[in-house]
Amino acid sequence: MSSQPPPRKQIVRMRVNGRWREDAVADHALLVDYLRETAGLTGTKTGCDGGECGACAVLVDGVAVPSCITLAARCDGHSVETIEGMAQGGRLHRLQKAFHEQLGAQCGFCTPGMIMAAEALLRKNPKPTEAEIRSALSGNLCRCTGYVKIVKAVQIAAEAGS
Amino acid sequence: MNASVPGTPANARRGIPLVDGVEKVTGKARYTADLDRTGALVGRIYRSPVNHAEILRLDVSRARALPGVIAVVTGDDCPHPYGVLPVAMNEYPMARDRIRYRGEPIAAVAAVDAETAEQALALIALEVRELPAYFASDEARASDAVLLHENKEGNLERAVHHAFGDIDAGFAEADLVREVSIDCAEVNHAQIEPHAALAEFDPLTGRLTMQSVSQVGYYLHLMLARCLEMDESRIRMIKPFIGGGFGARVEALNFEVITALLARVAEAKVYTELTREECFLTHRARPQTTTKLKLGMAKDGRLTACECEVIQRGGAYAGYGIVTILYAGALLQGLYRLPAVKYDGYRVYTNLPPCGAMRGHGAVNVRHTFEVLLDRMARELGLDPFDVRRANLLEAPTRTLNDLMINSYGLGECLEWVEKASGWRERRGKLAPGKGLGMACSHYVSGAAKPVHWTGEPHAVINVKLDWDGVVTVLTGAPEIGQGSSTMAVIAVAETLDIPPDWLRVICGDSEVTPKDNGAYSSRITFMVGNAAIDAARKLKGILVDAAARKLQASPDDVECAKGSFRNARSPEQVLPFIDVVREALVNEGTITVKGTFTCPPEAQGGKHRGGAVGSTMGFSYAAQVVEASIDEVTGEVTVDKVWVALDCGHAINPLAVEGQIEGSVWMGMGQALSEETRYLDGLPAHASLLEYRVPTSNESPPVDVHIVETNDPNGPFGAKEASEGALASAMPALVAAIADATGIDLDQLPVTPDRMMDALIERRRRARREATRKVAP
Amino acid sequence: MTRPIHDFRLLRPQSVDAVIEARSMHENSRIVAGGTDLIVNLRRGIGRPSVLISLDGVEEIGQTFVSPDGARIGSGVTIAAVLADRELAAKFPALAAAAMTIAGPSHRNLATVGGNLCLDTRCIYYNQSEWWRASNGYCLKHRGEVCHVAPQGDRCHAVFSGDLAPALLVHGAEVELAGSGGRRRMPLADLYREDGRAHLTLADDEILVGVHLKHESLRSGYAKVRTRKAMDFPLAGVAVALDGNVGALRALRVALTGTNSCPVLLQGTDELLGKPVDEALLKSIDKLVQRQAQPVRTTLASANYRRLAAAGLARRLTDSLATGNASVS
Numbered sequence A: 001m002s003s004q005p006p007p008r009k010q011i012v013r014m015r016v017n018g019r020w021r022e023d024a025v026a027d028h029a030l031l032v033d034y035l036r037e038t039a040g041l042t043g044t045k046t047g048c049d050g051g052e053c054g055a056c057a058v059l060v061d062g063v064a065v066p067s068c069i070t071l072a073a074r075c076d077g078h079s080v081e082t083i084e085g086m087a088q089g090g091r092l093h094r095l096q097k098a099f100h101e102q103l104g105a106q107c108g109f110c111t112p113g114m115i116m117a118a119e120a121l122l123r124k125n126p127k128p129t130e131a132e133i134r135s136a137l138s139g140n141l142c143r144c145t146g147y148v149k150i151v152k153a154v155q156i157a158a159e160a161g162s
Numbered sequence B: 001m002n003a004s005v006p007g008t009p010a011n012a013r014r015g016i017p018l019v020d021g022v023e024k025v026t027g028k029a030r031y032t033a034d035l036d037r038t039g040a041l042v043g044r045i046y047r048s049p050v051n052h053a054e055i056l057r058l059d060v061s062r063a064r065a066l067p068g069v070i071a072v073v074t075g076d077d078c079p080h081p082y083g084v085l086p087v088a089m090n091e092y093p094m095a096r097d098r099i100r101y102r103g104e105p106i107a108a109v110a111a112v113d114a115e116t117a118e119q120a121l122a123l124i125a126l127e128v129r130e131l132p133a134y135f136a137s138d139e140a141r142a143s144d145a146v147l148l149h150e151n152k153e154g155n156l157e158r159a160v161h162h163a164f165g166d167i168d169a170g171f172a173e174a175d176l177v178r179e180v181s182i183d184c185a186e187v188n189h190a191q192i193e194p195h196a197a198l199a200e201f202d203p204l205t206g207r208l209t210m211q212s213v214s215q216v217g218y219y220l221h222l223m224l225a226r227c228l229e230m231d232e233s234r235i236r237m238i239k240p241f242i243g244g245g246f247g248a249r250v251e252a253l254n255f256e257v258i259t260a261l262l263a264r265v266a267e268a269k270v271y272t273e274l275t276r277e278e279c280f281l282t283h284r285a286r287p288q289t290t291t292k293l294k295l296g297m298a299k300d301g302r303l304t305a306c307e308c309e310v311i312q313r314g315g316a317y318a319g320y321g322i323v324t325i326l327y328a329g330a331l332l333q334g335l336y337r338l339p340a341v342k343y344d345g346y347r348v349y350t351n352l353p354p355c356g357a358m359r360g361h362g363a364v365n366v367r368h369t370f371e372v373l374l375d376r377m378a379r380e381l382g383l384d385p386f387d388v389r390r391a392n393l394l395e396a397p398t399r400t401l402n403d404l405m406i407n408s409y410g411l412g413e414c415l416e417w418v419e420k421a422s423g424w425r426e427r428r429g430k431l432a433p434g435k436g437l438g439m440a441c442s443h444y445v446s447g448a449a450k451p452v453h454w455t456g457e458p459h460a461v462i463n464v465k466l467d468w469d470g471v472v473t474v475l476t477g478a479p480e481i482g483q484g485s486s487t488m489a490v491i492a493v494a495e496t497l498d499i500p501p502d503w504l505r506v507i508c509g510d511s512e513v514t515p516k517d518n519g520a521y522s523s524r525i526t527f528m529v530g531n532a533a534i535d536a537a538r539k540l541k542g543i544l545v546d547a548a549a550r551k552l553q554a555s556p557d558d559v560e561c562a563k564g565s566f567r568n569a570r571s572p573e574q575v576l577p578f579i580d581v582v583r584e585a586l587v588n589e590g591t592i593t594v595k596g597t598f599t600c601p602p603e604a605q606g607g608k609h610r611g612g613a614v615g616s617t618m619g620f621s622y623a624a625q626v627v628e629a630s631i632d633e634v635t636g637e638v639t640v641d642k643v644w645v646a647l648d649c650g651h652a653i654n655p656l657a658v659e660g661q662i663e664g665s666v667w668m669g670m671g672q673a674l675s676e677e678t679r680y681l682d683g684l685p686a687h688a689s690l691l692e693y694r695v696p697t698s699n700e701s702p703p704v705d706v707h708i709v710e711t712n713d714p715n716g717p718f719g720a721k722e723a724s725e726g727a728l729a730s731a732m733p734a735l736v737a738a739i740a741d742a743t744g745i746d747l748d749q750l751p752v753t754p755d756r757m758m759d760a761l762i763e764r765r766r767r768a769r770r771e772a773t774r775k776v777a778p
Numbered sequence C: 001m002t003r004p005i006h007d008f009r010l011l012r013p014q015s016v017d018a019v020i021e022a023r024s025m026h027e028n029s030r031i032v033a034g035g036t037d038l039i040v041n042l043r044r045g046i047g048r049p050s051v052l053i054s055l056d057g058v059e060e061i062g063q064t065f066v067s068p069d070g071a072r073i074g075s076g077v078t079i080a081a082v083l084a085d086r087e088l089a090a091k092f093p094a095l096a097a098a099a100m101t102i103a104g105p106s107h108r109n110l111a112t113v114g115g116n117l118c119l120d121t122r123c124i125y126y127n128q129s130e131w132w133r134a135s136n137g138y139c140l141k142h143r144g145e146v147c148h149v150a151p152q153g154d155r156c157h158a159v160f161s162g163d164l165a166p167a168l169l170v171h172g173a174e175v176e177l178a179g180s181g182g183r184r185r186m187p188l189a190d191l192y193r194e195d196g197r198a199h200l201t202l203a204d205d206e207i208l209v210g211v212h213l214k215h216e217s218l219r220s221g222y223a224k225v226r227t228r229k230a231m232d233f234p235l236a237g238v239a240v241a242l243d244g245n246v247g248a249l250r251a252l253r254v255a256l257t258g259t260n261s262c263p264v265l266l267q268g269t270d271e272l273l274g275k276p277v278d279e280a281l282l283k284s285i286d287k288l289v290q291r292q293a294q295p296v297r298t299t300l301a302s303a304n305y306r307r308l309a310a311a312g313l314a315r316r317l318t319d320s321l322a323t324g325n326a327s328v329s
């Protein structure tokens, strides 16, 4: 019923949280919209008009990227991890556990992006200093915590090991 | 296990993680944007491109004719002004006849998809006659200025004039009288979740279901009924997870009403999500404020008189404005002993997005000014800033000149802790060059003792349901927005019943299920809803004790209830598990529901003077903090190295959450002090992104050492008071004092961005040079 | 659901030649590398290219080669990869220091060297939404007639704000370009011109292939001022490279970003060679910077501040590099 024909789509294959999917995706679709609307993974959030808050951070091939300024089509053939893929075997991931227990999440809106950014850090640097943690999370804004308990949660998760 | 074992100090207890925390860390929590939107139309708002104008013609016919557009609404669809204060409703969800700020909603569309909605907006035609626009309070107050609202002379929304005590005598008694004028920029809540609403209107039943980001479902409910001319009983309000508030959502917002209007016209489900820019246009935050303050001080630091003029640039509509300007005056008091206070406040209409309530509502910029002046006067008199505060401590119980009730007062202990923890005595004046220490105090209310809408109902109601499965369900309308209110309610009930919090469930914010609640504002929930929760739990406990007594064949007076079981005090081997007692209680009764309530007594509701209810509360929280900062004299960059803060919250029901609130509020104050400000270019928000509106990142955010002081308030739930706003207002003055300590520079403007700091450094150099030449000259 | 970007086709050619061919075939096309600048702008309705040509499939530009006498950095190398390359950081310290200050960590995983060098210029009247710019009657740089920053003039003063360019300039970088006419190499400074509307000298069908650096005996550093310590473009950024010591300088190069419509390699530093690094020399640098930095009100921070901060940073960096306390950012 719309006034224009829908945009042309192409088949995109992506490994999302360990499972391959195949979807028809418009070239101008953003990864965040693909994840939230097409794949139904609403854990990834959006907090800004593009690239300014980090709420949408996901891992592409193991590194954190802002999914709100990443074209979905460019992830064709790549592996994407979101907050939904973190808890495994009925257990919270160590970062999730630490964020929960240390109150690293208040309203929780920045939390998925924050945890993904922290996960990217710990994979690269399992024993980060406080300054390294602060630097790794500096693209993820949080309005509730002042980052105090977020930093603490990442420290505790790091100590817990993988 | 227990969060708040009575008698154990907060700093030795831990508290419990949030009851809804697992959903948040797993991505399962559904915020408004995550709700099922199957079949929902996309709502979009057409906003004014001009600052101030009469609408000559608004033509939406081409938008309406576009295939895929299901509904278009304009100001004609809602002839009822609305607003959070019954005495000041002067805003329409979409402008009618008159536009008063750029970005004001004028029309809205609901379409099958976002692309179509966007195209439809481009087809709307607007013709206007522009009027002069005012972006500063003094311009708007000029005698020849066009009035934004015809009945508001001088573009003043409200002028407040209060005087208590003998002001002349006070200043006459002073050894030092000083005056400052301090300018604090407008700031914004910038909660990370953008505004969104999902409204569904069912034409078959005539019912509307509204889900949105509101902190005040009840007020929104009222305004929807008013604006849509619907019976309240036809509207259901459901609160999803909410990604922060800080006051951004404490009144019904235009996009919420618009979404509901669209849903009704479309007879469908409509989803509207605002861009970050639109969130900034919706605004409702802390106004730009100019505070002129004059204090009288005796040689020993005692305050003798206080005279204060506050001008708030309020934006285009009333909103909470009257309350904001009243708070600014009322909360001059309640922190220190003040023998005489004169207050003149002006809330000004300007052609900018409307201001509203933001964390520390009304009190923050005035407190900043007050503390900054105290610091400077202390210096002039050669007194230590801590000693000056100590010279002016109150003694609880007492009442202030403006009749605010103070029943517990822990400021002295707060001072003591931060003084020690920061090493103030040993370190101040001995830090490396470019480093300084500063301190300040602040306070805030634990809920407005008089609600905005007077109905005669209790101020808080909670229901607790207990069923055959042994689950205790707390039903509360108190909006959990991340502050931990649901967890607080669970702990209050669990502790009263002495069962593990894990045995409880909480259902929060559904008008068809949970009792009405006034909402998450003025830090009312812990105090009021907490008391109501305890009241409900006590009633439930009574029922269970009776049941246990029946089963134990003992007198209810002999039944002890502890750690989830019941026993007969006279024969302690007779123990009943909780579930057995529950089943006994249900015999002949079935599912049990009890209700707890709380009402602030009239004597807490403030003085008899006009506006006296604002500022009145059952209890104030108190905070003191020390900030250590570094100043880079080459670039003007200011770094907060560390903060020590102590807060008297009466009793920490959940110490973990209390700490989190204190850290968050201190940090938010620091953001306002360092980098946050809104700026308009000819009425356009230049700051309307999270790149230009600079919320601090983790890189420049300091470690914060928190200490909780517990004064055990006589009326608070387990002695508790508020904990999430009180520490904010002292962050800014403590930083400004630290900068003064480091550089000798007194700053009269916030935020202290690098360019402002640099200007001040240059000015200091110039002055030094001038003085040097003056000395050389004979 | 984010606001939709306009509909376009995405091409992902696999070689430089294929990119150039695609460029000449599609008139209304744009190159996208990391997209951390371009996609943000497209989301704000700045430009409506019908085709985006992504560089992510082009292997040739995705690598860095470091040799004893220099380095070649492909334009598609990410900022994160630059940061991870220790050899590069050891040889060209200013480069790593500058890379560390770009945007936020997750941006740096996408953002590329080429994108950073070809970064669009910025202005408070330009980096705004479509509604905002339309309400303001647009401006010279895009769709409009006047410049709101300097209404009397006829040029755009939008400011170049990439952090890498000054660091590369002080290391004497050359850029390699490829177009339908073949490949060419030129000094990095020649990639730019002082015009906020068209600050790149690239031909329409040309792309940046890589950056060439010669190893010289230089100490270098980069420093930038901004309001936040992450996620903030430079209000002023300064790179300094020098050889020699406090007694006498053998080489001195200073470059600026965030002050003009293009990065500025400071002229006149040669006259300071052979002189001791003392207050007089630092004052001369200060003067040179203040004269050649030409900030105007394209940011909310005052232009004067940006000029003074640039000068202050240049002095401090020069001093600390000369005394051996090489400071990073």
Ligand SMILES: Cc1cc2nc3c(=O)[nH]c(=O)nc-3n(C[C@H](O)[C@H](O)[C@H](O)COP(=O)(O)OP(=O)(O)OC[C@H]3O[C@@H](n4cnc5c(N)ncnc54)[C@H](O)[C@@H]3O)c2cc1C
Binding pocket: A050, A051, A052, B691, C030, C031, C032, C033, C034, C035, C036, C037, C038, C039, C040, C055, C075, C076, C079, C101, C102, C103, C104, C107, C110, C111, C112, C113, C114, C115, C116, C117, C118, C119, C120, C161, C162, C163, C164, C206, C207, C208, C209, C231, C232, C233, C234
């Ligand atoms: C919140 C935020 C903060 C930021 N902060 C900074 C900062 O502090 N410092 C900074 O420097 N940048 C900053 N940026 C901008 C940007 O992230 C970086 O400059 C980045 O390096 C751009 O690279 P890219 O590959 O993502 O560029 P793209 O967005 O892909 O491209 C940018 C431009 O360059 C062109 N282009 C790209 N590659 C080539 C090529 N090989 N040949 C010809 N043209 C090409 C594109 O057509 C486009 O016009 C920030 C961005 C955001 C969103």
Ligand code: SF4
Binding pocket: C122, C123, C124, C125, C126, C139, C140, C141, C142, C146, C147, C148, C149, C150, C155, C156, C157, C158, C196, C298
């Ligand atoms: S400098 Fe002038 S022309 Fe250039 S972007 Fe800014 S306002 Fe537009």
Ligand code: FES
Binding pocket: A045, A046, A047, A048, A049, A050, A051, A052, A053, A054, A055, A056, A057, A066, A067, A068, A069
């Ligand atoms: S949503 Fe803000 S960075 Fe992606």
Ligand code: FES
Binding pocket: A104, A105, A106, A107, A108, A109, A110, A111, A141, A142, A143, A144, A145, B192, B243, B244, B482
């Ligand atoms: S927890 Fe609310 S934004 Fe981070």
